[in-house]
Amino acid sequence: MSDPAILFQYDLYPERVVRMGKVTKVETDRGMFALKETKLSKEQMDRILSIEDRLKQLHFESFVPLIRTKYGDSFVFTGTGVAYLTPWLGGGEEQFAQKEENLIISLAELHGYTARDQAFSEEVIKQSYQKMILMRESRQFEMEKYVNSIEKRIYLSPFELTFVTHFHQLMKYCDLAKTRLDNWYEQVVEAKRYRSVFCHGKCSPSHYVMNGGKGYFINFERSVVDTPVRDLAYFIRSSVHPFQFNPATITAHITRYETQFSLFEEEKELLASYLYFPESVFNSVNRFNENRQHWPHIKHVRLFTKKIEVMNGIHNVLQSF
Amino acid sequence: MDVLVIIAEKYGFKEVSWVRKPEVIMTHLGKRKLSYWRERDLLEYHLNFRDRLFSKYGILCNRMIRTIDHEAFIPIHQGYVSVHDSVEEEFAFEHFPEMEGYLLSSLIDVSVDVNNYDGLATFPYRETLEALRPIKTLYPQPYLLLVRLIPEVKKRLSYNKSISHLSIPISNHSIKEVMGQFYFEISDEEPVPVYEVLPKAMYVWYEKKGQEEFKQCFNALFKEIDSETSHVLIQTIIAPWDWWSCIQSLQYKGVNVNQVMEEFVEKWETMRKITCTVQLSISEGRVSVSE
Numbered sequence: 001m002s003d004p005a006i007l008f009q010y011d012l013y014p015e016r017v018v019r020m021g022k023v024t025k026v027e028t029d030r031g032m033f034a035l036k037e038t039k040l041s042k043e044q045m046d047r048i049l050s051i052e053d054r055l056k057q058l059h060f061e062s063f064v065p066l067i068r069t070k071y072g073d074s075f076v077f078t079g080t081g082v083a084y085l086t087p088w089l090g091g092g093e094e095q096f097a098q099k100e101e102n103l104i105i106s107l108a109e110l111h112g113y114t115a116r117d118q119a120f121s122e123e124v125i126k127q128s129y130q131k132m133i134l135m136r137e138s139r140q141f142e143m144e145k146y147v148n149s150i151e152k153r154i155y156l157s158p159f160e161l162t163f164v165t166h167f168h169q170l171m172k173y174c175d176l177a178k179t180r181l182d183n184w185y186e187q188v189v190e191a192k193r194y195r196s197v198f199c200h201g202k203c204s205p206s207h208y209v210m211n212g213g214k215g216y217f218i219n220f221e222r223s224v225v226d227t228p229v230r231d232l233a234y235f236i237r238s239s240v241h242p243f244q245f246n247p248a249t250i251t252a253h254i255t256r257y258e259t260q261f262s263l264f265e266e267e268k269e270l271l272a273s274y275l276y277f278p279e280s281v282f283n284s285v286n287r288f289n290e291n292r293q294h295w296p297h298i299k300h301v302r303l304f305t306k307k308i309e310v311m312n313g314i315h316n317v318l319q320s321f
Numbered sequence: 322m323d324v325l326v327i328i329a330e331k332y333g334f335k336e337v338s339w340v341r342k343p344e345v346i347m348t349h350l351g352k353r354k355l356s357y358w359r360e361r362d363l364l365e366y367h368l369n370f371r372d373r374l375f376s377k378y379g380i381l382c383n384r385m386i387r388t389i390d391h392e393a394f395i396p397i398h399q400g401y402v403s404v405h406d407s408v409e410e411e412f413a414f415e416h417f418p419e420m421e422g423y424l425l426s427s428l429i430d431v432s433v434d435v436n437n438y439d440g441l442a443t444f445p446y447r448e449t450l451e452a453l454r455p456i457k458t459l460y461p462q463p464y465l466l467l468v469r470l471i472p473e474v475k476k477r478l479s480y481n482k483s484i485s486h487l488s489i490p491i492s493n494h495s496i497k498e499v500m501g502q503f504y505f506e507i508s509d510e511e512p513v514p515v516y517e518v519l520p521k522a523m524y525v526w527y528e529k530k531g532q533e534e535f536k537q538c539f540n541a542l543f544k545e546i547d548s549e550t551s552h553v554l555i556q557t558i559i560a561p562w563d564w565w566s567c568i569q570s571l572q573y574k575g576v577n578v579n580q581v582m583e584e585f586v587e588k589w590e591t592m593r594k595i596t597c598t599v600q601l602s603i604s605e606g607r608v609s610v611s612e
Contacts, residue, residue, distance in 0.1 A: 071375070071384045073376075
């Protein structure tokens with residue numbers, strides 16, 4: 001279904017339409033709107049709607065509500081997926097630092113509003129623990145295979161040489177991630193408690209918009225009920241800019257988060273485990289090998305080196321955590 | 322209270338005035354059509370059907386626009402009123418002749434959901450034979466012809482055991498276009514049985530559209546449906562409704578026999594040609610017309 005046919009269902013006749021990534025900004029005489037077309041199924045959209053209802057019931061206001069069509073639908077089938085409309089809320093880049101501060105507070109509020117103690121089951125915890133171990137081991141194994149394959153060569157490229165040089169250090173971070181995960185497991189089993197919250201699922205500054213000094217979450221497409229650490233770790237990773245990294249920001253984010261929603265000791269161990277695991281560095285290897293962006297070789301090397309520096313900075317933060 | 326005032330208040334429309342009383346109004350969002358309903362059951366049937374037609378097949382149609390409180394209609398006097406889009410542009414069928422086939426198959430499928438009933442029945446063969454008896458004395462010549470056709474009637478009933486007894490809202494409809502999209506404007510009437518709609522559609526497609534477009538429509542009708550349903554629909558199409566209808570028309574004295582028989586023969590012959598055209602699909606049990 002074309003954009004005009006979708007907008008017809010909202011009685012919107014655009015004066016100007018601007019594509020901005022996955023979202024279309026629609027300017028009309030009735031205001032500005034964001035139209036998002038997704039591949040989500042009806043069931044997934046229904047889940048998002050029930051979450052929206054729940055957030056409304058809880059009087060949590062830091063999210064952008066979906067606008068209904070004139071026929072009362074919250075989303076429109078497009079043939080290949082669904083489209084939905086929200087009011088357009090936009091903030092300038094100059095508010096970036098403020099945005100991150102607001103975001104972490106809103107995230108803590110969201111988690112606080114929706115926190116629920118789960119019935120403790122050692123079996124469930126054990127399964128989660130083992131699943132995570134397995135996933136990480138398989139990722140490590142991929143990297144080991146990669147390092148073995150390049151070490152056989154006589155001449156290594158600058159990227160490969162940098163990777164081999166830092167490989168031992170990366171494995172050390174993997175071990176630390178495992179140790180902190182073990183700590184989490186032991187402490188949860190000992191405390192016999194486990195809580196879940198409503199997680200945004202893709203909690204990054206690009207999914208949070210500022211308007212009139214207030215911040216709002218957008219895009220709940222990947223939302224899930226899980227440990228608060230899932231969102232927090234995702235946010236911390238996504239807010240790290242390798243070329244402007246300041247370890248103090250991580251400490252500030254965690255402190256600000258905890259003013260609204262305190263983490264349990266075992267949750268702190270889990271957060272440390274997430275942050276220690278060098279997933280982002282491993283992703284750089286995949287990015288180098290695939291090179292979809294057609295970057296020059298040196299750019300991959302620089303990014304990789306910066307990410308190692310970030311990992312070292314995170315390590316310093318986590319030592320006292 | 323005046324209808325316009327109530328509508329403006331319930332729907333949040335501004336600057337409301339009549340364009341064509343009592344059907345079309347102008348609002349700050351454009352023209353709107355009003356539908357008046359006496360029977361709530363029929364209103365709810367249409368509400369349900371139109372919403373499902375859109376949600377399942379993405380077919381735009383004259384769904385009920387919701388009030389500020391998300392109501393699909395409002396009580397007024399001794400009945401109800403619902404508000405709809407007013408679409409004027411006609412659909413360019415010449416570019417998409419198959420659209421009618423696709424529309425019919427979508428309506429039939431939605432009808433199964435709305436009625437929560439697969440609508441299977443058998444052709445009233447024995448009852449029609451019973452009804453044939455009095456014609457022997459009333460109209461002996463037509464009677465002989467109708468009896469002579471029984472073997473062919475039986476052949477036309479031998480494809481599948483069941484026919485469709487579903488009903489779909491397709492009387493007095495119109496097909497329009499909005500924003501380049503097909504828009505099905507359903508009338509507010511009672512739904513019509515599929516066994517009436519399908520054979521009639523076949524006659525019209527065959528007589529008016531020509532062989533090529535007929536094939537496109539026929540293929541589109543069966544494209545999206547499962548083989549079991551397609552067998553039922555084929556049987557519904559080729560069942561001897563022309564023979565049945567002729568017998569029903571000759572039940573009483575004083576009928577214009579010549580006119581009835583002329584119409585019957587014409588329909589019978591057309592159906593024969595249609596059956597020939599779709600023969601390959603019928604004999605091989607596959608659903609597509611012979612090329």
